[in-house]
Amino acid sequence: MTEARPKLLIVEDDPGLQAQLKWAYEDFDVIVAGDRAAALVAMRAESPAVVTLDLGLPPDPDGTSEGFAVLDEIMALKPDTKVIVATGHGARDSALQAIARGAYDFYQKPVDITALGLIARRAWQLHCIEAENRKLAARAPGDERVLGRMITAAPEMIRVARTIERVANTNVSVMLLGASGTGKELLARGVHESSPRVGGAFVAINCAAIPENLLESELFGHEKGAFTGAVKTTEGKIEQADGGTLFLDEVGDIPLQLQVKLLRFLQERVIERVGSRSSIPVDTRIVCATHQNLEAMIADGRFREDLYYRLAEIVVKIPSLADRPGDPTLLAKAFLARFAKEMNPHVRGFAADALAAIDAWPWPGNVRELDNRVKRAVIMADGKLVSATDLDLATPGEDVVNALNLKTARELTDRKVIRHALARSKGNISNTAKLLGISRPTLYDLLKQYDLHA
DSSP, X not given: XXXXXXXXXXXXXXXXXXXXXXXXXXXXXXXXXXXXXXXXXXXXXXXXXXXXXXXXXXXXTTSSHHHHHHHHHHHHHOTTOEEEEEEOTXXXXXXXXXXXXXXXXXXXXXXXXXXXXXXXXXXXXXXXXXXXXXXXXXXXXXXXXXXXXXXXXXXXXXXXXHHHHHHHTSOOOEEEEOOTTSOHHHHHHHHHHTSGGGGSXXXXXXXXGSOHXXXXXXXXXXXXXXXXXXXXXXXXXXXXXXXXXXXXXXXXXXXXXXXHHHHHHHHHOEEOXXXXXXXXXXXXXXXXXXXXXXXXXXXXXXXXXXXXXXXXXXXXXXXXXXGSTTHHHHHHHHHHHHHHHHHOTTOOEEXXXXXXXXXXXXXXXXXXXXXXXXXXXXXXXXXXXXXXXXHTOOOOOSHHHHTSOHHHHHXXXXXXXXHHHHHHTTTOHHHHHXXXXXXXXXXXXXXXXXXXXX
């Protein structure tokens, strides 16, 4: 069965140019429209991915008002359409205005058929990539259930997910190691939701956010009258998670004297509330997380080694967002869709400079920083597209690259581009080679040369 050709809508009122363009692109299914009404009928009936649009349409063939009206209606009907506008020689302001209103690119008349074809094919490829990313973002929570609500296409995070899938059905304690903002609580929920304990409670506590003198009561509970203000008997977090999972975030902040009591619970699976001498059996699984170096803390005497080995039966290291190729853009688009719906429905997507800035930014605050920047940008954006300025992301300087020799700079660039292409194609070698514009054997050679894995 022959694969359907992508649809290209040509909006042009000159019959001669219509015919010339219609037969110039054999790899597209070309649809032609001569005015606004015909263009909108074709958009609704055919839903083309790419449109070429002459701004000078009747009844304003010498101006741009009708062309811009068509552009606005196309963007309202199908915001993911890649519209390429035609402008007169030197009409830079019209071109810039078209881009600001959602157009993908522009070309100058008289038409260069070959150049326009290249622009149209590039637009189609981008449309395919964006559609695939949207599809992946939409199905990630269901398909990768272990990740909870975490969206990812990076091999590094998929490996983390596979590890969690393997340990979820056991009762071993899991320690998640990673920088702040990498999604440790989401992964802890993934452990819980993929385990037989999913019917029980998932209880989370941040050990660093609670004063030392209150942390024991929060974890183990207290009896009425145990201390001033204890007006009733209260269950602690460990007891609340009986039959389920307790997530101890920033476990490195638990004081030494309380570490002894936590160790006893892990060994004997019983607790004593503050102010009581009665032992209460509790069946709670522990998942913990920290961004601290616990091995160094053990060496300094600030963390008990025996407790560490009880908590770290399985250790899962979570990569930073900068080490997850393709994920910043994928996550940013998912965040934008959610925040735009809630806060600013006029925002439809990211401008090209915003996508480039997202891709290049090191994300020291990881997913939490990305979430915050996208939320703020959606609220502050004036137009339909969020810009790099809205995100408050400066274009990174080239001083690092300039400090390297050419061979090293090339290798770094090759590695980054190949990893992004692999992430976007979900490890499919054929699709990755197409994205990179190289043959499969060449890609295999590069993967071997740079020790990369699909």
